[in-house]
Amino acid sequence: MDFEAPVTDRWTEFQHMPQRERGLVMRAGEHFQLPVVIAPHEPILWIRCARAVPQISDDGLDVEIWCGRDGKEMQLLMTQRLDNSQTGASLRELTIDLPVTVGSLLRIEIRCGAGPQGRGDDDLLGLLGLVVCSRNEFDLLRARTHHAWRLKNEIAHFNQVYSNDFYRDRHKDRRVSTVGSSPPRALPPRPADHAAKTAMREALAARLREVQPTTGENAFAYANRMLAMAIPVQPPDFPGRMRAMSARKAGRPLRMLALCAGEAAIEGGILAAANVPVELCIVDVNASLLDQAVMHMPAVVTVDRVLGDANDIGPQLGQFDVVNITSGLHHLVELERVLAAIAEILLPGGEFWLIGEQVGRNGNRLWPEALEIANSIFSTWPEDKRNNHNTGKVDESVPDVDFSAGCFEGIRSQDIIDQLDRHFLPVSCYLRNAFLWRLADVAYAANFNLDDQADRELLMQAAVEEAMHWAQGGRSTEMHAVYQSKWAGLAGLFKESHT
Known part of the structure; x- marks a missing residue:
């Protein structure tokens, strides 16, 4: 950093900002260089x-972001011009990907330059916040900026706020x-x-070693059955819920809408397990799959097949006691429109079911942790367990x-839960499986011989780590849920x- 004055002299609160802000003042021609960091994932x-002031020079100032790695020459990543015509003190907040590989030695400079004239x-620039980190850590590290200053303000605020008459009813000295x-x-x-944690791992392993594979079970099903036995929650009983709902609606069949049903x-x-009369409406874009769907239905179910895009669903099909989507919501773009429509076409007391929904990172990726x-x-x-049958x-x-x-x-997988919360109230939510499914999916499942104790042990240890991750705040990707x-x-x- 090339400041002649000590850095501490450059910190200030900016009175011309729309809200209280603190930052570092930079003059045109100066640059701020971060310490070298190891590039994260x-x-x-x-x-x-x-x-940094209400008015700068008429031609504005330029903010430049420079990046260098592994001792190589610095490169300009981005330039932003601030000028007096911009509202809100030209406040800018930018997030950019850094073009470096994991483990590189990363250098970052922020340069303040005069305008074109x-x-x-x-020209004074106010640098209000600067974070370089893994994308996964950003929300936390941004919140940590200006920690001491924010804490001082927080203490001062609550030292005086409760003296307000608004809170008088709380003031009861006992x-x-x-x-x-x-x-x-x-x-x-x-x-x-x-x-x-060690004791928990050992207890889980002892429990899961007793789980034996069933006839015809593959590695994916076996691993996930072990996971189900390791975590203390159960998925919704969908057939049982349907029987209970049918009993409450005595005298008429239940109306059920299945979207993206294939x-x-x-x-x-x-x-078939519920075995109650149901009028089922199936919506899918694939006509041949709709034909197959009829063949899967028990005799107590009447089927109405609708060829159409679930993104366009609305009140045109009437109202329903149950709306169901099986592993399909994560294929839809128009979540706002679809979920709003489902909320409106459910009858009072009706339920929205999600079965095997993917609610993890977009694109079915795993979260970094x-x-x-x-x-x-x-x-x-071993290599034979890492053989990818999709690529060979x-x-x-x-x-x-x-x-x-x-x-x-x-x-839009990672948007699903937030969008659900806008329109629905959770009744029963079963969330699990942050990474186990990927280790035993179609690419690798055939690598395992479940008659082999060593192969079962590999899957068991993976299930143990999945359960440990789940219990310590891991973000799940698989959802089975009931909403109202x-x-x-x-x-x-x-x-x-009105009755």
């Missing part, structure tokens, strides 16, 4: 900057004084929990392919009040 740079005497109570003490250090094999199994664990397991496996090659690491780049597979519509619930209350 998926490296990004985030910068937040603005004019070189009139830099009045003691005369603090005499007799212990003085405030510092929070003790957080103890290590390595022993507890051949509806899963739906057919649920309806899950990919890291998966690779730590995968890299220890032995993989050194788990493929990290974005399938949404060329089709609709996982096109906010709109239908409101309509039900209105109907009750």
